[in-house]
Amino acid sequence: xxxxxxxxxxxxxxxxxxxxxxxxxxxxxxxxxxxxxxxxxxxxxxxxxxxxxxxxxxxxxxxxxxxxxxxxxxxxxxxxxxxxxxxxxxxxxxxxxxxxxxxxxxxxxxxxxxxxxxxxxxxxxxxxxxxxxxxxxxxxxxxxxxxxxxxxxxxxxxxxxxxxxxxxxxxxxxxxxxxxxxxxxxxxxxxxxxxxxxxxxxxxxxxxxxxxxxxxxxxxxxxxxxxxxxxxxxxxxxxxxxxxxxxxxxxxxxxxxxxxxxxxxxxxxxxxxxxxxxxxxxxxxxxxxxxxxxxxxxxxxxxxxxxxxxxxxxxxxxxxxxxxxxxxxxxxxxxxxxxxxxxxxxxxxxxxxxxxxxxxxxxxxxxxxxxxxxxxxxxxxxxxxxxxxxxxxxxxxxxxxxxxxxxxxxxxxxxxxxxxxxxxxxxxxxxxxxxxxxxxxxxxxxxxxxxxxxxxxxxxxxxxxxxxxxxxxxxxxxxxxxxxxxxxxxxxxxxxxxxxxxxxxxxxxxxxxxxxxxxxxxxxxxxxxxxxxxxxxxxxxxxxxxxxxxxxxxxxxxxxxxxxxxxxxxxxxxxxxxxxxxxxxxxxxxxxxxxxxxxxxxxxxxxxxxxxxxxxxxxxxxxxxxxxxxxxxxxxxxxxxxxxxxxxxxxxxxxxxxxxxxxxxxx
Amino acid sequence: xxxxxxxxxxxxxxxxxxxxxxxxxxxxxxxxxxxxxxxxxxxxxxxxxxxxxxxxxxxxxxxxxxxxxxxxxxxxxxxxxxxxxxxxxxxxxxxxxxxxxxxxxxxxxxxxxxxxxxxxxxxxxxxxxxxxxxxxxxxxxxxxxxxxxxxxxxxxxxxxxxxxxxxxxxxxxxxxxxxxxxxxxxxxxxxxxxxxxxxxxxxxxxxxxxxxxxxxxxxxxxxxxxxxxxxxxxxxxxxxxxxxxxxxxxxxxxxxxxxxxxxxxxxxxxxxxxxxxxxxxxxxxxxxxx
Numbered sequence: 001x002x003x004x005x006x007x008x009x010x011x012x013x014x015x016x017x018x019x020x021x022x023x024x025x026x027x028x029x030x031x032x033x034x035x036x037x038x039x040x041x042x043x044x045x046x047x048x049x050x051x052x053x054x055x056x057x058x059x060x061x062x063x064x065x066x067x068x069x070x071x072x073x074x075x076x077x078x079x080x081x082x083x084x085x086x087x088x089x090x091x092x093x094x095x096x097x098x099x100x101x102x103x104x105x106x107x108x109x110x111x112x113x114x115x116x117x118x119x120x121x122x123x124x125x126x127x128x129x130x131x132x133x134x135x136x137x138x139x140x141x142x143x144x145x146x147x148x149x150x151x152x153x154x155x156x157x158x159x160x161x162x163x164x165x166x167x168x169x170x171x172x173x174x175x176x177x178x179x180x181x182x183x184x185x186x187x188x189x190x191x192x193x194x195x196x197x198x199x200x201x202x203x204x205x206x207x208x209x210x211x212x213x214x215x216x217x218x219x220x221x222x223x224x225x226x227x228x229x230x231x232x233x234x235x236x237x238x239x240x241x242x243x244x245x246x247x248x249x250x251x252x253x254x255x256x257x258x259x260x261x262x263x264x265x266x267x268x269x270x271x272x273x274x275x276x277x278x279x280x281x282x283x284x285x286x287x288x289x290x291x292x293x294x295x296x297x298x299x300x301x302x303x304x305x306x307x308x309x310x311x312x313x314x315x316x317x318x319x320x321x322x323x324x325x326x327x328x329x330x331x332x333x334x335x336x337x338x339x340x341x342x343x344x345x346x347x348x349x350x351x352x353x354x355x356x357x358x359x360x361x362x363x364x365x366x367x368x369x370x371x372x373x374x375x376x377x378x379x380x381x382x383x384x385x386x387x388x389x390x391x392x393x394x395x396x397x398x399x400x401x402x403x404x405x406x407x408x409x410x411x412x413x414x415x416x417x418x419x420x421x422x423x424x425x426x427x428x429x430x431x432x433x434x435x436x437x438x439x440x441x442x443x444x445x446x447x448x449x450x451x452x453x454x455x456x457x458x459x460x461x462x463x464x465x466x467x468x469x470x471x472x473x474x475x476x477x478x479x480x481x482x483x484x485x486x487x488x489x490x491x492x493x494x495x496x497x498x499x500x501x502x503x504x505x506x507x508x509x510x511x512x513x514x515x516x517x518x519x520x521x522x523x524x525x526x527x528x529x530x531x532x533x534x535x536x537x538x539x540x541x542x543x544x545x546x547x548x549x550x551x552x553x554x555x556x557x558x559x560x561x562x563x564x565x566x567x568x569x570x571x572x573x574x575x576x577x578x579x580x581x582x583x584x585x586x587x588x589x590x591x592x593x594x595x596x597x598x599x600x601x602x603x604x605x606x607x608x609x610x611x612x613x614x615x616x617x618x619x620x621x622x623x624x625x626x627x628x629x630x631x632x633x634x635x636x637x638x639x640x641x642x643x644x645x646x647x648x649x650x651x652x653x654x655x656x657x658x659x660x661x662x663x664x665x666x667x
Numbered sequence: 668x669x670x671x672x673x674x675x676x677x678x679x680x681x682x683x684x685x686x687x688x689x690x691x692x693x694x695x696x697x698x699x700x701x702x703x704x705x706x707x708x709x710x711x712x713x714x715x716x717x718x719x720x721x722x723x724x725x726x727x728x729x730x731x732x733x734x735x736x737x738x739x740x741x742x743x744x745x746x747x748x749x750x751x752x753x754x755x756x757x758x759x760x761x762x763x764x765x766x767x768x769x770x771x772x773x774x775x776x777x778x779x780x781x782x783x784x785x786x787x788x789x790x791x792x793x794x795x796x797x798x799x800x801x802x803x804x805x806x807x808x809x810x811x812x813x814x815x816x817x818x819x820x821x822x823x824x825x826x827x828x829x830x831x832x833x834x835x836x837x838x839x840x841x842x843x844x845x846x847x848x849x850x851x852x853x854x855x856x857x858x859x860x861x862x863x864x865x866x867x868x869x870x871x872x873x874x875x876x877x878x879x880x881x882x883x884x885x886x887x888x889x890x891x892x893x894x895x896x897x898x899x900x901x902x903x904x905x906x907x908x909x910x911x912x913x914x915x916x917x918x919x920x921x922x923x924x925x926x927x928x929x930x931x932x933x934x935x936x937x938x939x940x941x942x943x944x945x946x947x948x949x950x951x952x953x954x955x956x957x
Binding site (some may be wrong): 342343344396463465466467472528 | 732822829831832850851855879882
């Protein structure tokens with residue numbers, strides 16, 4: 001026979017001002033199975049908890065209901081109290097009569113009645129509660145960092161410096177990401193490579209970091225603390241252990257006219273190449289799609305002939321390695337919206353209409369013009385540049401409603417860099433709003449306007465077309481009574497929208513993490529869990545979550561690293577036992593599960609596997625579903641799907657839920 | 668299937684040649700258009716600036732009539748009529764309260780939804796599938812296809828696939844044997860909103876459109892909107908004063924151009940009704956290569 005205790009909290013006056021707590025306690029005491037009922041001013045306080053502990057012991061209570069605030073607030077507090085009193089903590093339930101009752105209703109009899117109704121349902125539930133025990137899972141203290149841009153680099157270094165192993169996977173031949181392509185950085189105008197390359201080297205030399213470049217994540221299975229990851233090592237065709245990075249191969253390579261990705265197509269590279277001089281590792285790979293040896297069936301072979309180390313291996317194949325990791329930090333970055341998206345701006349049609357990243361390469365000392373700002377069509381120094389600060393972003397008609405966040409700042413920087421290099425040049429910026437909210441950011445934009453005399457025009461550009469060798473920019477100045485503005489420019493720079501990587505979606509599906517309609521990865525909570533994902537053990541860093549600048553990416557990277565380090569701080573993980581279980585019965589049934597595995601189909605966390613039940617002789621008796629408690633998030637989808645109620649959610653079983661509902665109906 | 672036809676005021680008056688050429692092309696291809704009985708003004712000129720209820724009620728009445736007369740589709744060749752009718756349909760179908768109110772005003776039920784066809788959609792659906800057998804001549808010239816504003820905005824009712832770079836007429840002109848040019852003023856404003864009150868602004872805006880087409884080697888401008896046509900064709904004297912030069916590039920309706928390529932006599936297509944002579948277009952007709 002159940003002996004339930006009910007404890008009604010006043011929460012100061014938060015509850016007692018609108019709910020007649022004394023009456024609720026009195027009526028609750030008369031409910032079937034309730035052995036003790038009382039009220040108290042602050043149940044969560046030390047004397048309040050003592051009151052509960054003493055009551056459990058004195059009245060030999062078999063379960064308790066604390067009617068107070070949301071379980072999100074104090075369930076842990078009261079469960080600990082129950083445990084101290086010697087009963088299983090999962091025999092304690094909370095009835096939320098604050099957020100659900102006193103805070104949302106005026107003082108009245110009906111409000112008191114609602115509080116009592118909620119208490120009654122929880123009493124009905126707790127009578128069906130059973131003792132549950134936390135689930136322990138071991139932790140592999142290695143982190144996988146996907147992406148070798150600044151976010152990935154920061155996260156990897158933080159985890160590695162805390163003494164844990166890190167495996168970094170980068171799909172390109174070198175780490176460094178977009179930041180390695182940048183010229184100077186706002187708001188300080190310090191050189192991007194100068195601050196980045198030491199970090200890149202540190203990653204390569206760190207004893208705790210294993211770096212896999214030209215590699216991609218092939219598949220991910222397992223769960224927090226215990227992920228199994230298959231990594232595809234794309235064939236580099238160069239033996240990294242033999243190669244010294246001397247460069248003889250790419251100097252002799254005859255395929256010299258391949259558009260250079262690092263220079264955003266504004267220069268050329270060879271088929272065997274290292275993307276840039278400061279690359280890490282600074283050893284080449286062969287781009288097989290453009291290599292004569294591979295496209296013309298074995299002709300050429302020049303790099304192999306000239307390589308003094310004998311490192312060239314045309315027969316190399318893609319390899320796969322399996323690793324075990326405890327945490328995954330996703331730092332896969334972003335992309336910029338490219339050509340064909342702006343027919344009205346002639347992007348992709350006129351050579352001198354470029355995007356922000358191309359301008360970075362023009363302004364960079366390591367770029368195709370060695371830092372001189374020369375336009376791509378004829379190499380002339382432009383006398384007039386128009387910058388369009390929102391090209392695609394915040395434009396419903398383009399399907400991109402969001403702000404790309406970094407453009408206001410980098411456009412100010414671009415205009416400034418141009419003015420610093422060409423004092424006589426004229427720079428115009430068309431903008432919607434200036435969003436410069438970071439530290440020293442607005443000062444930076446003001447500097448561009450006031451000291452460098454960049455002309456800011458508030459309004460959008462409707463069209464860019466070519467006439468008499470000039471780019472005609474048609475826009476509007478909305479601060480000047482919407483006057484149409486026509487500018488004859490020599491070059492136009494479009495701050496095209498920041499978008500998710502083209503392969504963000506397949507990666508998210510491999511990782512089982514959610515993403516928004518723009519394919520940016522979703523954080524677990526927009527405010528309180530900004531670096532975690534809905535899949536435990538997988539964190540986000542940098543622009544794969546949303547458009548971010550360098551300081552923000554680095555901050556988020558360190559935050560996600562700290563989550564991984566926190567996870568690695570113990571040998572075992574303790575998880576709430578709120579997971580689904582498949583029932584077990586005495587032989588000859590063993591379980592009522594028929595092994596249809598519909599639950600496996602619907603499980604969003606891939607937590608259900610099939611299990612073969614065998615007799616002692618090893619003969620198969622039946623196949624049944626089995627829940628991996630490490631993966632299960634307790635969502636209950638499988639329970640809804642199960643045809644014969646063989647699967648149930650611990651702590652929220654069908655029986656418990658039905659008891660609650662029946663208690664509510666049988667007033 | 669019966670196809671309804673909503674002429675609007677322009678096609679009965681100032682742009683009669685658009686009406687005549689549309690019917691001539693349809694007839695050549697064996698397609699009958701039936702005018703909606705008792706259709707009324709779409710309200711484009713003034714209603715939408717004065718009274719929103721009136722602006723919705725006028726098109727709604729014509730839509731309700733088309734439905735009650737059993738039409739599932741209705742061709743609306745005028746861009747302004749299209750904008751009003753499609754805009755009204757969009758607003759009514761998304762808002763039950765507005766729909767109920769307007770039904771009260773017009774005393775008709777807006778039950779079945781009539782599919783409004785722009786001239787582009789009409790050509791695409793009914794003319795192009797059979798056009799090859801009827802196009803017997805080659806309109807051997809460079810054409811600048813001008814779409815203006817009403818077909819390209821707002822996005823919700825845009826009649827073209829790419830609002831910033833529409834190609835529907837370019838494709839049609841290519842079928843007629845012409846070479847559509849890539850130019851900068853496809854969707855720029857012709858000044859129609861001020862076509863009566865500020866003809867100086869119209870001349871400036873339309874002048875720039877004509878000038879760019881000529882600069883890029885176009886031999887004709889092709890339109891699908893009566894207002895565009897009026898401004899580009901009729902306002903030449905003002906445009907001449909603005910640009911300080913005379914440009915004699917003819918402006919054709921898309922249906923006139925297609926009609927020519929089908930060998931329909933110029934007179935039947937109303938090509939004699941223009942202010943700027945269309946003789947050069949008629950003269951450039953060549954035999955279609957096999």
